[in-house]
Amino acid sequence: MLPESFSFSQASLQDFVACPRRFQLRYLLRLRWPAAEVEPIEEHERRMMMGRTFHQMVQQQHLGVPESRIERGASDPDLLRWWQNYCVYRPVTSFSGDAASASARSEVTLSATIARYRLVAMYDLIVVEPGKRAVILDWKTSDTRTSEAILRERMQTRIYPYLLVQVGAALNCGQLIRPEMVEMIYWFPAFPDAPARLPYDADHFSRDGAFLEQLIERIADMEEDDFCLTSDLRQCEYCIYRSFCDRGIAAGNLDDVTAAYELQEGDVEVDIDFEQIAEIEF
Numbered sequence: 001m002l003p004e005s006f007s008f009s010q011a012s013l014q015d016f017v018a019c020p021r022r023f024q025l026r027y028l029l030r031l032r033w034p035a036a037e038v039e040p041i042e043e044h045e046r047r048m049m050m051g052r053t054f055h056q057m058v059q060q061q062h063l064g065v066p067e068s069r070i071e072r073g074a075s076d077p078d079l080l081r082w083w084q085n086y087c088v089y090r091p092v093t094s095f096s097g098d099a100a101s102a103s104a105r106s107e108v109t110l111s112a113t114i115a116r117y118r119l120v121a122m123y124d125l126i127v128v129e130p131g132k133r134a135v136i137l138d139w140k141t142s143d144t145r146t147s148e149a150i151l152r153e154r155m156q157t158r159i160y161p162y163l164l165v166q167v168g169a170a171l172n173c174g175q176l177i178r179p180e181m182v183e184m185i186y187w188f189p190a191f192p193d194a195p196a197r198l199p200y201d202a203d204h205f206s207r208d209g210a211f212l213e214q215l216i217e218r219i220a221d222m223e224e225d226d227f228c229l230t231s232d233l234r235q236c237e238y239c240i241y242r243s244f245c246d247r248g249i250a251a252g253n254l255d256d257v258t259a260a261y262e263l264q265e266g267d268v269e270v271d272i273d274f275e276q277i278a279e280i281e282f
């Protein structure tokens, strides 16, 4: 049984969909297992570090740190290229329009109670033009440009717009955000001219709400032995628990990771204790 204080996130729900056992090991038992997610380890760590640093650089720019100073922190040539792409394409400005009333907030956390449990989402950036548009921008620092079809099925795409509509009124001058106002945009610094734009509407909102409620209820009702191992062995190739589960020893190759087995970017959320994040009263 889940503890009442358990908080769900897009990462934990994505893990559950990929493999219930992984969800149990990672989020309920909090098992740290000394194995590589992928090989080569050094290259994977370099890419994770670049992803984390890129997010920090954008955050610094949003806080008003001069871009030339931020650029000096880009020691990796690929990271420098991402940053220069960001400065040329200026995704925040280009997707928020030039409306004077639009305001951008970075690193926003929203949460709501669904099926008795807290669902938390940490947004890279939200731009709201009150009463008109609400754009969710997410930086995808992967090496591949994931297709819209795959992104549409990701938990993140189902949760972020849903929560923004559900509890984002404070970002919209106290008025409810209508589903049709919302657009989720994934911007890839390695593919700056190919953002994935996913509009939202009332149908998506209603389907996502029902889906999330059922999914969380199902997990909440599961007993310890119900968290079965996935039958999709490809998942195990990119999972740190493969030797624990007796699903092999060798890690999958980083260059063979397809979008369907997308690695979590730096596993950032796994290390966040969502129970320690204050409820945001939007």
Ligand code: SF4
Pocket: 018, 019, 020, 021, 022, 023, 025, 229, 230, 235, 236, 239, 240, 241, 242, 243, 245, 247
């Ligand atoms: S190794 Fe495979 S079965 Fe075990 S937790 Fe990971 S994905 Fe699930």
